[in-house]
Amino acid sequence: MNAQMIDEYFKNHREEHLEELKAFLRIPSISSLSEHKDDVRKGAEWLRDAMEKAGLENAKVFETEGHPVVYADWLHAEGKPTVLVYGHYDVQPVDPLNLWETPPFDPQVRDNKLYARGASDDKGQTFMHVKAVEALLQLNGELPVNIKFIVEGEEEIGSPTLPKYVEQNKEQLKADLIVISDTGMQGPGRPAVCYGLRGLAGVQIDVKGPKGDLHSGLYGGAVQNPLHAIVEILQSFRDKEGVIQVEGFYEDVLEVSDEERAEFAALEFDLEKEKQDLGITEDFGEKGYSFVERTWIRPTLEINGITGGFSGEGIKTVLPAEASAKITCRLVPNQDPDDIVAKLRAHVEANKPTGVTVEISDFDKGQPFLTPYDHPAIQAAGRSYEKVYNVKTAFTRMGGSVPIVAVFDQVLGLPVVLMGFGLSSENFHAPNEHFHLENFDKGLRVISGYLFEAANL
């Protein structure tokens, strides 16, 4: 078996693979919405069946306190390393639905891109690992390494139960390295291996005022308006440049070396093109840091939603009884999510508006993650990309979080290789999510090649 045979195999099975992926994408496995609980389970069961079909063994849907985990393995490469592949089969919510050009769970190919919620993040990329195994087993009857899959259904809600599963199943998950495809490439045709991710701390702020909605004409000016109160709290979090005003927020931030910042600066990042792609006329953020640095090595605090009062057509002169906001902070090494939530609470306590009660609930947390970019497993990933894409692989960090990465790092003590195939333009977490099939095709070959590289680690 050589690379050409593998390429040929993927070409010949392309339509069949795409049809299978579409079936996977038709399942609305939105983990954050309780009405989709059964759909999330359907996603797990579909994946288990696909793993069995691929030739993986011990494929099983494992129960957790939340959505289930899917496991499968193939462990017959005696004396060879064991690769643990992690992915997630849950997806983000789809609102605002009216902005989707085609329905989010009716996958369609347009212009060699596959449009559907989850096409890129992360069903498409997880599916590629299963198909790479299937290809090698079909062609050769065996794999160059031992392999284990652990695919969860709660990544988009911050992986609340997987850490416990990992703690309790260390033996099942024992491996030599972990491979994850849930990050992005540097740009079209520009592969990247990511060696650092930001962490996450998410909170909801609920402000309550009068016991019922009031007429704003009769009570405005004499009763604190929960909307004004929440605005006061939210405005206190940041200054106009986005610098976070929460006391001690930056105190644990690990300084990034000049050398590393020089490497970021050398990346061909085109700010003007980025602004054009995003539809903005000016960028934003902390002075002294580049666009890339603001999203990779600096922590953030972003409002994700505000709710309160009347949102229909026209106006309603209401002073609402309550208002809510959702915010998430992205954290960098060595910030700790629990510590940050405590600081947010203290900040709100110190800046509490008069005349209302304020409650803070914390839900989503993830540790930031960093691994040396000169680790052999990382370098091997770079070579696998280069053989297929024929360009130098970039070694990058990313602004997003895969909270479970830090858990794998800390609990299993393994090197984590983040080799993603998504593009930042692919609208994951937004309407019209899609996946460039060029990277689907090349990615299958990169992943297959990496299993041979991994055999020599």
Place this chain on the structure above:
Amino acid sequence: MNAQMIDEYFKNHREEHLEELKAFLRIPSISSLSEHKDDVRKGAEWLRDAMEKAGLENAKVFETEGHPVVYADWLHAEGKPTVLVYGHYDVQPVDPLNLWETPPFDPQVRDNKLYARGASDDKGQTFMHVKAVEALLQLNGELPVNIKFIVEGEEEIGSPTLPKYVEQNKEQLKADLIVISDTGMQGPGRPAVCYGLRGLAGVQIDVKGPKGDLHSGLYGGAVQNPLHAIVEILQSFRDKEGVIQVEGFYEDVLEVSDEERAEFAALEFDLEKEKQDLGITEDFGEKGYSFVERTWIRPTLEINGITGGFSGEGIKTVLPAEASAKITCRLVPNQDPDDIVAKLRAHVEANKPTGVTVEISDFDKGQPFLTPYDHPAIQAAGRSYEKVYNVKTAFTRMGGSVPIVAVFDQVLGLPVVLMGFGLSSENFHAPNEHFHLENFDKGLRVISGYLFEAANL
């Protein structure tokens, strides 16, 4: 015919009157929502039929560019004054629907209160005027004064077309005074004639950032978040005590005399009870003004709603493409709504956050209104209340707006008598709106008596 006969008549017809009013309240005539356009028309037609049944003449639904106006008259009291009665048959939206104990358009009597959207504001009170006319015509075959009704269907959206109707129909609306029952009493058993109302200026602020929703982990900190931008704008409008920071906002405010403020202070306003009723632990607002003064003689700026980002269960790490807010200002004499909107626009222009576009639309406007409280028509209203309620009538101002009042004042040049029967606890503009039937019963007698008082003006 004497007062006793009239009282007897209303007692005997009570059930019949309530059943008729319930039929009126079942029509969901929400003027602000375009899907209820036909219902608003049904409300007009129902009222026209009720006026004809009452013995009023020339009852007709008049078209406007918006929702229709209902007119009727009885003009056979030669040599006597003509009373113009104004009311509105449109109602506020009903969300949040889940907070209603019984459906808003399924009127029900509980504990001698009638629960339904519009029960108090203003179908119930308008209906009382029609029934007072009907009673006098039934009992006596004639009225002590000439009477005209003008009832609109756009009060809850700021009466956008009625001013033009009034301008174009000065002859039809010619009268000696105007009576309006759309304000509140001073408290249970404590009648009030209102001689001043605040004006209104409402705007919507739309902030647009990137062309689509972004992942807040990948772009947060480097792209301006429209939610943070709208928070920045909204926070800039007021200080923490509610004092409005818009340049020149207070410059046209007419000073209120110490004498008038002393009269407000003498009203039996129970702040502790008010706070308990509202479910708040502390009041709020401009230092140096009482609760009553903050709502009667000081202008306000209140956020009525904020929309943007994710509002579902859990979190979604989104940096939304846009955010919106609705705000309304209550104005006092001599502030001008157009001038205030211009000042709001200038303020937003001067405080525009970076990285976003901001649009302001103005929709609702109403001039503030003030008439001398010693005017004979006002004093006569006070006497009519006292005969039925057996207590001294208070002469008050109110925080709300009936924008059309200023138009009647300015275009027709007539004294306006605001004699309302609502209570501030009756949840108008909120879930579980209701009307105390004690004031329905007494109000019918007060209104009937006032027509006799008006004959001598």
